[in-house]
Amino acid sequence: MQIIAHRGASAYAPENTFAAFEKARELSANFIELDVQMTQDNQLAVIHDDRVDRTTNGTGFVRHFTMHELEKLDAGSWFSPSFQGEKIPTLEAVLQKYHKKMGLLIEIKSSKTQPGIENSLGKLIDQFGFSLNIIVQSFDPEAIKTLHRLYPSLPTAVLIRPRLGLFSRHQLQYISSFAQYVNMKQTMLNPFLIKSVHRHGMKAFAWTVNGQKTGRRLQSWKIDGIITDYPDYF
Incomplete structure (x- = not known):
């Protein structure tokens, strides 16, 4: 079972920063999960929200900033004064530091508002x-299809939100035509669904798992990985 640090070890350090990524490595996570947004000058910034307001001292949409302007923002103080001065990283810098040293699960956040992000991301990687230790995921299956x-050599994943009704065999068959992973909210999962994912030639990651009891249950169901804020819990 792979242990994937959600936005880095985000329970211990400000999400999507090198502080959180280094903490994840210290806690022996197998993968770092991170989010990318396109900047005004077509750079790939590592930040979850489409606005900078929640996790920096700035305000406004990420896509209205150049990368140089984003790097001037403080992305650590909101979490704790001890992280003052932590910066928004570029994806390129993250790849330079961790490629072939740790797994990276990279999420495309806003393909609709950031046309061309799929090509920019693929070109940079x-x-x-390409390696089995870099996976790109999105809630938007069309972005993953693109x-x-x-x-085609880049491993991909489709993120699935809970919805009414069962997750059907036909949906799994469709996703398996362009993705190798189906990553689901942990409340959706049961042993039969995980077996069905495996029968379709894919793997399943569960998000976001912060309880050890839940983690043990998922492991007994043969989950392939868990995405967690607390990689040291597992």
């Missing part, structure tokens, strides 16, 4: 070399 068409 291609410069470092990425798979452009870069």
Whole structure:
């Protein structure tokens, strides 16, 4: 079972910063999960929200900033004064630091408002070399289909939110045509669904798992990985 640090070890350090990523490595996580947004100058910034307001001392949409302007913001003080001065990283800097050293689960956040992000992301990863330890995920299956068409060697995942009704075999069959992973909210999962994912040739990650009892139950069901704010719990 892979242990994936959600936005880094985000229970212990400000999310999507090198402080959180280094803490994840210290706590022996297998993967770091992180989010990317496109900047005004078409750079890939590592930040979850489409606005900077919640996790920095700035205000406004990420896509209205250049990367240089984003790097001037304080992305640590909101979490704790001890992290004052922590910066929004570029995806390129994260790849330079962790490629082939830790797994990276990279989430495309806003493909609709950031046209071309799939190609920009695939092109950047291609410069470092595709590997099984870099996976790109999104809640938008069309973004993942586009990425798979452009870069078929890049492992991909579709994120699934809970919804009314069962998650059908036909949906799994469709997703398996362009993705290798189905990543679901932990409340959706049961042993039969995980087996069905495996029968369709895919793997399943559960998000966001912060209880050890839940983690043990999912492990007994043969989950392939859990995404957690507390990688040291597992």
